[in-house]
Amino acid sequence: MKKTMAIVSVILAAVLGLFVTGCGESKTKIGVQAGTTGEFYVKGNADMLFDGYANLDCMAYQNGGLAVNAMLNGQVDYVIIDNGPAEQLAGQIPGVKIIDVALSTEQYAYGVDKNQPELLEAVNELIAEIKADGTLDELFAKYEGIEYDEDGNVVGGDEDIEGVTGVTKDPANADGQLVVATNAAFAPYEYKKGDKFAGIDMEIAALLADKLGLELVIEDMDFDAVVTSVGKNGVDIAMAGLTVTATRQQAVNFSDPYYDGAYQVLIVKEDNTEFDACTTKEEIEAILRQK
Amino acid sequence: MQRIWDLFYQQFITYGAYREVLEGLLATVEIAVFGLLIGVVIGTLIAMVKVMPKYKRLPRVLSGICTVYVGFFRGTPMVVQLLIGYFVLLPALKIAADAVTVAIVVFGLNSGAYVSEIMRSGIQSVDPGQLEAGRALGLTFWKSMFSIVIPQSVKNILPTLGNEFIVLIKETSVTSFIAVTDLTKAFRAIGDANYEYIIPYLMLAAVYLILVMLITLGIRIMERRLKRSDRRA
Numbered sequence: 001m002k003k004t005m006a007i008v009s010v011i012l013a014a015v016l017g018l019f020v021t022g023c024g025e026s027k028t029k030i031g032v033q034a035g036t037t038g039e040f041y042v043k044g045n046a047d048m049l050f051d052g053y054a055n056l057d058c059m060a061y062q063n064g065g066l067a068v069n070a071m072l073n074g075q076v077d078y079v080i081i082d083n084g085p086a087e088q089l090a091g092q093i094p095g096v097k098i099i100d101v102a103l104s105t106e107q108y109a110y111g112v113d114k115n116q117p118e119l120l121e122a123v124n125e126l127i128a129e130i131k132a133d134g135t136l137d138e139l140f141a142k143y144e145g146i147e148y149d150e151d152g153n154v155v156g157g158d159e160d161i162e163g164v165t166g167v168t169k170d171p172a173n174a175d176g177q178l179v180v181a182t183n184a185a186f187a188p189y190e191y192k193k194g195d196k197f198a199g200i201d202m203e204i205a206a207l208l209a210d211k212l213g214l215e216l217v218i219e220d221m222d223f224d225a226v227v228t229s230v231g232k233n234g235v236d237i238a239m240a241g242l243t244v245t246a247t248r249q250q251a252v253n254f255s256d257p258y259y260d261g262a263y264q265v266l267i268v269k270e271d272n273t274e275f276d277a278c279t280t281k282e283e284i285e286a287i288l289r290q291k
Numbered sequence: 292m293q294r295i296w297d298l299f300y301q302q303f304i305t306y307g308a309y310r311e312v313l314e315g316l317l318a319t320v321e322i323a324v325f326g327l328l329i330g331v332v333i334g335t336l337i338a339m340v341k342v343m344p345k346y347k348r349l350p351r352v353l354s355g356i357c358t359v360y361v362g363f364f365r366g367t368p369m370v371v372q373l374l375i376g377y378f379v380l381l382p383a384l385k386i387a388a389d390a391v392t393v394a395i396v397v398f399g400l401n402s403g404a405y406v407s408e409i410m411r412s413g414i415q416s417v418d419p420g421q422l423e424a425g426r427a428l429g430l431t432f433w434k435s436m437f438s439i440v441i442p443q444s445v446k447n448i449l450p451t452l453g454n455e456f457i458v459l460i461k462e463t464s465v466t467s468f469i470a471v472t473d474l475t476k477a478f479r480a481i482g483d484a485n486y487e488y489i490i491p492y493l494m495l496a497a498v499y500l501i502l503v504m505l506i507t508l509g510i511r512i513m514e515r516r517l518k519r520s521d522r523r524a
Contacts, residue, residue: 031470035483045484046306059390059470060480069378070470074387224483251486 027057028291031067031076033186034060035224037243038080041104041264047246050104055291062222063185068093068267077291079267082106082241086265088187091148099275101284102263108189110201111238111252113231119212123237123255126208135207136258139200143188163196164206166218174234178214180205181230182240183223189241192220201239204258208237227251299481299490308481315477316498322394322466322473323459327406329399330455334406337361339436341407342414357407364404370465372397377469390471394463402459409451413444446517453510457503474498 030053032038037048039060044052059076061067067079068089079096080103081089090098112120130136145157169179182190182201190199197218209216219235226240230252243262244254266284268275278284302308337357343350364372376397381388417440425435467476478495482488 034467034476039480040484043480044306060467060472060476061470062468066378067470069382073378073382075377075381075390075470224479228482228486228488247485 027055028078028288029057029059029076030288031059031061031070031079033064033067033081033223034062035222035226036081037104037106037245038082038264042080048104053288053291055289063183064089065093065185068096071267071269072096078288080264081267082186082243083261083263083265084188084241085186086267088146088191090267091146092152092154094150094152095270096267097270097272099266099268099278099284101265101275101278101281103266103281103284104264106243106262106264107257108241108259108262109244109257110255111227111230111242111248112255113236114251114253115231116236117253119236120253120255122212123208126204126211127256127258130204130207131258136204139203140259143200146188161193161198163193163198164202164216164218165196166216169217169219169234171234173215176215177217177234178205178209178212178237179217179219179235181219181221181226181235181238183226184218184220186223186241190239201241205239295487295490298485298487302481302484306484308477308484311472311480312474312477315472315474318391318394318466318471319460319463319474320502322391322398322463322471323456325395326398326402326459327452327456329395330402330406330459331410331452333399333403334408334410335441337403337407338410338414339433341411343432361404361407364401369397369401369462370468372401373466373469390466390469393469394466394471398459398462402455405455405458406452409448409455410444412451413448414440416447417443446514449510449514449517453506457506460502460506461499 030042032042039058040048041050042053042056042058044050044054059067059070061070064079064081064085067076067081070076071079072093072095083098083100083102086098090096110123112123127136130139142160146154146161147156149155166180167177170177182197182205184190184192184197184199184202186199188199189201190197192198197220202218205218206216219229221229223240226238227242227248228251229235230238238252241262242248242254244257248254266275274287275284278287303312337360340350340353340357343354345351345354373394377390377393381393414436421439421443422432422435425439426432428435430438463471463473464475466473467479472480475495478491478498479488482491
């Protein structure tokens, strides 16, 4: 009996000790969305010329919303994500703010299956068309027009956002379908509105399917699976607020960019004043490196 | 083939991804080991409550609580428990704990539910006469349980317990849902860097396989050691 009690208490002590050490080591943590440029930015990436931060812990979440929630819960200190979703998140989630200084410069484009050069041509044609006739600007304006109150509820501007519905993938009808891979947790580019897909990329996907006379199939998956899935299992194109990078270029053919203004930004809690004085990327990076 | 090997080598050695893999390996083993330890403690307690004589009120209440506990943790997926623990319970209780700690606690609670059933079958596999003899000699229920029945039952359940450990090791692959860098996440990150997943994923499978084979070997050695006191036929 005594021996058993001794063993049990040793085990409990070990578990307790682990908790204490686990809580004790407090590296500053940055939340990111798994597989995004933000993750590469924090961890470092030679192809994109990011040095990375060896002094910070990078916590990769399934999407940006979860990362921001984790920050509010105190599980990470800051979040780094693309400017588009950052604005949406800061609008929708009370208690956070954006430090609006570009930490990188990026272009968004669509990733087309390397074996379908004719699809790439069609996508480029469409992008040129909607750029020329103002449809693209209208789309951006439409999604920027969504207004939130201070609790993060939508109070207007989303009346004419209807969302896009895809059909089910049918391998027997592969030639008649346009299969789009996306990660519908990246507003305003793609997100779920009820059971429909809304967002700039999704509306362009619908336009593309119309132009090609194909049925639209939308496959919603984790962001880090989007690029990989192109060209496999019938997926034709990745439309997911995808930054053009040399590495991704090896896996897909990028279309012409449809958005040049993308960059990574820092999201912090509203009461955080550490970065308020920062106006340049270098200032922010200097503070982060000293953590 | 040469190209993807070069890419893997570059990412793994030159860019230092092996450090993340080692961290991931540590997290995986840590979660499984400590999860199992917590699980064994909880499981043993539950199993004893379940086999306690039920003619007093307290054991009946305890037994009811245990049934609900086991029901919840066996009836919901581990991922759901992780998500609830990390994104719902922690903020509600205003505790700041890191993701690995959350994973350990959830794995411990989850495994407690499974181990309780393993333990119960182990306790019941010991001849009831053993407990009766202990009670007849004047030992309390808990004392005869701890020093007579449980030690004998451990020998019977060791293989099943080892199985539970193996399950836990493999199940840690879902902890990336709450942003733990485990083995799976570490290798996936290597693939993400170049979108070449063939070598990272095959290596990943190999590492899990080696881990499980080591555990199996360890259990076999323990079993052999415990058999020494057996009566030879």
